[in-house]
Amino acid sequence: MNNSSKTSGSNAASAAPSNFIRTLIAYDLENGKHGGRVHTRFPPEPNGYLHIGHAKSICLNFTVAAENNGYCNLRFDDTNPAKESQEFVDSIKDNIKWLGFSWHGEVRYSSNYFETLYDFAVQLIDSGKAYVCSLSAEEAREYRGTLTEAGRNSPDRGRSVGDNLDLFARMRAGEFADGAYSVRAKIDMASPNMNMRDPVLYRIRHVTHHQTGDKWCIYPTYDYTHCISDAIEGITHSLCTLEFEDHRPLYDWILQDLEIEAIRAASVLANSPEKYVLPEQTEFAKLKLNYTMMGKRNLKTMVEEGVVSGWDDPRMPTIAGMRRRGFTPASIRNFCESVGVSRSEGVVDLGMLEHAIRDDLDKHAPRAMCVMNPLRVVIGNIAAGEIQQLDMASHPKDESLGRRSVPFTREIVIDRADFESDPPAGFKRLIPGGEVRLRGCYVIKCNEVVTDSDGEVIALHCSADLDTLGKKPEGRKVKGVIHWVSASEGKPVSIRLYDRLFTVENPESKQIEDYRSCLNPDSLIEIAGGLIEPAAITGEHQRFQFEREGYFCLDELDSSPDNPVFNRTITLRDSWAK
């Protein structure tokens, strides 16, 4: 676990772009604020699948710790059992590992600290900083006031410490129904910050918890739990998104109103000679991507309404979906780094993500040829039954990816889009009477176009210039290069062409009444009848660039040796206006 953190701080930091959090941490380190420690945490609530927005936070927390020889914990913020489940904790752990990160030590759960949290609540009640309130949720809302009007004190605010303690114990013992009582911090009902108007610390919920079972029927709230959990784990920098900014005064209030020695004693630093400094929260803007819905609730709706096949549908912005689509962990990490970290809420262009995956796959994916929409081509001067095994590099620049053998025969297929009887200006592919290079093979000439009774082109009769294998043709230039597959030696494949799910930049805009009205009808196009070169389905690789088409990835779930299924991750850039 230590090894992953040994990334040389100075090297990594100088290579990585600056941002205000890196600057803050460097400043704290210089001033010896936490005795040289940097300890972060990624604190998801296990109530859904992780998406690309979470990836930004994961990358930030883990890399900033690694760059400074520190640690990053994984802590499930599991204080609301009604919405959480083990399925989500499993998927989250899996996603983080897949992204390439290792958390420090064991997985943590806020629920690990329920007993300590309870003790601290007793401490708060004891010192008159918290009380048991009998207001219902609706009453509490009325008492809270509005953004422009102060709230009123709860009638229970003056309850004696002894009564509060007794009631709290009975809450825990299960004597009361859900909502009958709550524990609230005694702060200021007139605060302009709504979070400080006696926030709820504990509520009664007779619900089974995925980690603690039926041990508890009272559960602490986020605000009460998060800061204390950070403190217990010795977190130095508690990074979260902008909407929690208003909660920071409460985060600090709770920690400051507890006995610092008691917190220290409950923390991982209890027996450490190191000085103990309370964690501090710092907020950054969450990631937004255009043409993408990122809200957990919205993603869930799409899954439930069957608009997509599941949380891991390749069109989903979830880590699971992107993985299945063919994104690499490195491409996601690079994307998160390139997007930066700031406090201004922008919307990142999908093009940035597309660039990140193209960039990674161009460097690392082996090439292959696949014809998705076949047109039969007969090459007259190649004998029937003859098979020429052509040796080709798997990558135009990286020899380490090796070579492969591609069978060439008298009958091949090319893509229908690579032949035009009536070509537009600038068309560089095959035309009647014209020549084109078969990639890695010969230059062929189209001698005859075979059509059916409807005038539809069904085959091409061509001849190959046998003197053009590995060399330029004599006395003329052939500009076009097209991909091809042997009709007899090629293997059948199923292809799924994916595109953005939405047709509008902001599908979550309030202007849009129903998200289904802006779904892209072509976000998934399934293609059968394609033919692929044999070397691509040996199982040696799962991601390829299909030359001239794009990057594709063997589907993890639906693919089998008999019926390979490829998902299109992303097209190649195409500067030719179609």
Next chain:
RNA sequence: UGGGGUGUCGCCAAGUGGUAAGGCACAAGGUUUUGAUCCUUGCAUGCGUUGGUUCGAAUCCAGCCACCCCAGCCA
């Protein structure tokens, strides 16, 4: 009309008083047996706006404008 934030190129984003980095996108060339990659070049007399301080302001001060977040016993 309370409180907390944010405004630098079409998009992200550095910059913290000394005269506007970088990436994406875009455009034009070059190389190319992928109309890909790669390479070269171009792309903010301007930093929401109006004033002020200063020899000098994106950076400091004041006003104004726009947008985001907060009234869950969600996180």
